[in-house]
Amino acid sequence: MHELPFHYNTLVVLFGTCTLGLSSGVLGVFLLLRRRSLIGDAISHGSLPGIALAFLILFALGMRISTFGLLLGAAVTCFIALSSLQYFSSLKILDEGTSIAVILSALFGFGIFLLTIIQKLPTSSASGINRFLYGKPAAMLFSDAIVISIISCITLTLILIFYRPIHACVFDSLFARTLGYKPERVDILLGLSSLLMVLSGLQATGIILIITFLIIPAVSAQLWTKQLPTMLFLSGGFGLCSTFIGTMLSTRFENAPAGPIIVLSSSVIFVFSVLLGKRGGIISTSLELRSQKKKRCIQQLLRVWQTSFENISPDEEFSLDSLSSLSLPHAYVLEKTGWTPTQLYGIAKLLRRNGWIEIVEEYTLTPDGVRAALTTMRRHELYHFLIRNEPSLLHTFSNTNNMQETRARTQLSPEIHSLLQEEHPILFSETVELLMGERYV
Amino acid sequence: MNAKILHAHNKEQSLRNAYPLSVADLMVHYGKDPVLWDVHLDIESGCIVGVMGPNGAGKSTLLKAILDVIPNTTGVIKIFGKPVKHQLHQLSYVPQRESIDWNYPITVTNLVMMGLYRKLGMFKRVSMAERYACIQALETVGMSEYGDAQIGELSGGQQQRVFFARSLIQDSNIYFLDEPFAGVDAKTEDVLQEVLRMLKKRDKCIIIIHHNLHTAQKLFDQIIFLNGTVIAYGPIQETFTKENIRNTYAGEPKSFFQEF
Numbered sequence: 001m002h003e004l005p006f007h008y009n010t011l012v013v014l015f016g017t018c019t020l021g022l023s024s025g026v027l028g029v030f031l032l033l034r035r036r037s038l039i040g041d042a043i044s045h046g047s048l049p050g051i052a053l054a055f056l057i058l059f060a061l062g063m064r065i066s067t068f069g070l071l072l073g074a075a076v077t078c079f080i081a082l083s084s085l086q087y088f089s090s091l092k093i094l095d096e097g098t099s100i101a102v103i104l105s106a107l108f109g110f111g112i113f114l115l116t117i118i119q120k121l122p123t124s125s126a127s128g129i130n131r132f133l134y135g136k137p138a139a140m141l142f143s144d145a146i147v148i149s150i151i152s153c154i155t156l157t158l159i160l161i162f163y164r165p166i167h168a169c170v171f172d173s174l175f176a177r178t179l180g181y182k183p184e185r186v187d188i189l190l191g192l193s194s195l196l197m198v199l200s201g202l203q204a205t206g207i208i209l210i211i212t213f214l215i216i217p218a219v220s221a222q223l224w225t226k227q228l229p230t231m232l233f234l235s236g237g238f239g240l241c242s243t244f245i246g247t248m249l250s251t252r253f254e255n256a257p258a259g260p261i262i263v264l265s266s267s268v269i270f271v272f273s274v275l276l277g278k279r280g281g282i283i284s285t286s287l288e289l290r291s292q293k294k295k296r297c298i299q300q301l302l303r304v305w306q307t308s309f310e311n312i313s314p315d316e317e318f319s320l321d322s323l324s325s326l327s328l329p330h331a332y333v334l335e336k337t338g339w340t341p342t343q344l345y346g347i348a349k350l351l352r353r354n355g356w357i358e359i360v361e362e363y364t365l366t367p368d369g370v371r372a373a374l375t376t377m378r379r380h381e382l383y384h385f386l387i388r389n390e391p392s393l394l395h396t397f398s399n400t401n402n403m404q405e406t407r408a409r410t411q412l413s414p415e416i417h418s419l420l421q422e423e424h425p426i427l428f429s430e431t432v433e434l435l436m437g438e439r440y441v
Numbered sequence: 442m443n444a445k446i447l448h449a450h451n452k453e454q455s456l457r458n459a460y461p462l463s464v465a466d467l468m469v470h471y472g473k474d475p476v477l478w479d480v481h482l483d484i485e486s487g488c489i490v491g492v493m494g495p496n497g498a499g500k501s502t503l504l505k506a507i508l509d510v511i512p513n514t515t516g517v518i519k520i521f522g523k524p525v526k527h528q529l530h531q532l533s534y535v536p537q538r539e540s541i542d543w544n545y546p547i548t549v550t551n552l553v554m555m556g557l558y559r560k561l562g563m564f565k566r567v568s569m570a571e572r573y574a575c576i577q578a579l580e581t582v583g584m585s586e587y588g589d590a591q592i593g594e595l596s597g598g599q600q601q602r603v604f605f606a607r608s609l610i611q612d613s614n615i616y617f618l619d620e621p622f623a624g625v626d627a628k629t630e631d632v633l634q635e636v637l638r639m640l641k642k643r644d645k646c647i648i649i650i651h652h653n654l655h656t657a658q659k660l661f662d663q664i665i666f667l668n669g670t671v672i673a674y675g676p677i678q679e680t681f682t683k684e685n686i687r688n689t690y691a692g693e694p695k696s697f698f699q700e701f
Contacts (some may be wrong), residue, residue, distance in 0.1 A: 033542070033545060033546075035542075090512075161563065162563070163563075164558050164561070164563060165558075165563075167555075168555055168558055171541075171542070171545055171547065171555070172536055172540075172541065172555075173510075174505070174508055174510065174534050174536060174540075175534050175536060175555075175607075177508050177509065177510065177529050177532075177534075178508070178529055178530065178532045178533055178534045178611070178613065179530065179555075179558050179559045179611075180529055180530045180559055222546065225546060226546050226547075226548060226591035227546055227547070227548060227551070228546045228547055228551070230546075231546050279591075
């Protein structure tokens, strides 16, 4: 019989922590959007005195120190933390961040105090408490893992069932009321779910790091999408991945601490999202900026032809022929645009690839290029015409989208239409003709 | 037997005649100090009511009290003659721009869809007809081209129009608008006025918190001057007088003069 790569027990633990990662990732999205991410931090730190008190009570009664007993104690103080948080924020004396800080430090301080007492007790099992501080999924029992996955599944199901009320209340609580929802109940649901998540995650990552479950996957997911369902999906996936990696490594290698590895792997995902994320990621933003810049540079280069044309023959109107016969020397373009030779080289190459200019010692516009240049010019002229005569149309016009340009044209009132026709006959006919043409950049 | 029937009949009559929104003896406290007191209002359907008053006069508080969000509220608020608690779905609400998280991952279409949540319940899928209704609501406010945009990508006026579309699709009887005209462009202003006219025609009751005294006469049929309590309430021609304005803004003459 060949050996499984993992122990059966390990698989169960893995399953437990992964469902935990998944559902807390999903829950974290709503906490993040409700700006209550740190609620998990208050709850988790609030669990320490509960664990310590439960330990002391069990020790005093001479009973076995069981995980269940300790977690029960934790649940009590977590609940105290949660409800006092709710109470403080309803009082409106402190803002939520401050009340979280107060509750967190008070309870955690009390917990540490109890811990020092425990460490002086004549018992060896005190070391068991440490795994709640730093997390050790390998020490999880089969039954623990089952309980964790059940709790996670319940939370996940609740969130999915109440998706619409939660969504509406988190986004706009007053409006949600007019739908007949009760935002207070949604807050309670979110609070209790985070309490359950924290309790079940304590053994995996420990008190201090559990908050990453609820924050980092959600924040990373936010950088990728503008749709809530996708964000939930991604956040759950990120949570699942990082717990999977963390748990696997920590059970594979005896001494590897799981909590920190889970946190590290979700931090890696976060860094990737910050760099590559489509929505506000550093690289995609700078790419976007660069492509915008490119567009502007192309327009600027095309306008060089216009200005030089005006210099040569100021009385003449532009036409297709006069522009295409105008070739500009390299040094002249450099001076007009104020670019470095490298920049000009890059942009000229782009234009040539579009088939707009030819470069034979001097720069010459192709027929396509002339059309593009004229469009640019007409766009500017039309802009100035509109700003003088019909500014309300600018809004629709400023979008470079073809359809909207058509709209801007059709929405010209008859007076403006005839005014434009009268004052700028060429601008009028070419505007209509050119702007209806293809989008060129 | 007869008396019973008569009683039921009377009750039905009174319900039918009931105002869409009536507020009696409303009093709201934040901490020790009362914010609103002795507020009595009976608002008719088919009219646009402006709520005006200086900063801190309790305009938003009045709205929140009606929406049943403020704990320390005493008084009786009735919607079509029934207590407000179970009638909240008769209301629709367009929030103040500042109260929205514009980074929220939601697209314009999905935002409008939210107006249908009550109809859809928890699980029902969005049907083609409902999807079409969303597009039409967006069309009404001139935003149908932006269906896939995330709400933060829009301009202020466009955002306001999208929220109007959501309110429209909700098809309630009473509309609350919290400063819808604050800082919007001319086009949006036109669209909003058009929509308001449409709602009025459908015999809805529209209550608007407003700041700008210049435009009040153009926008409203009735006006409520509010400063802690109702200073004046009635048809705009009779109520929008210099005296009432002075009485309302007397507490804060400075802000009053800045308005002009």
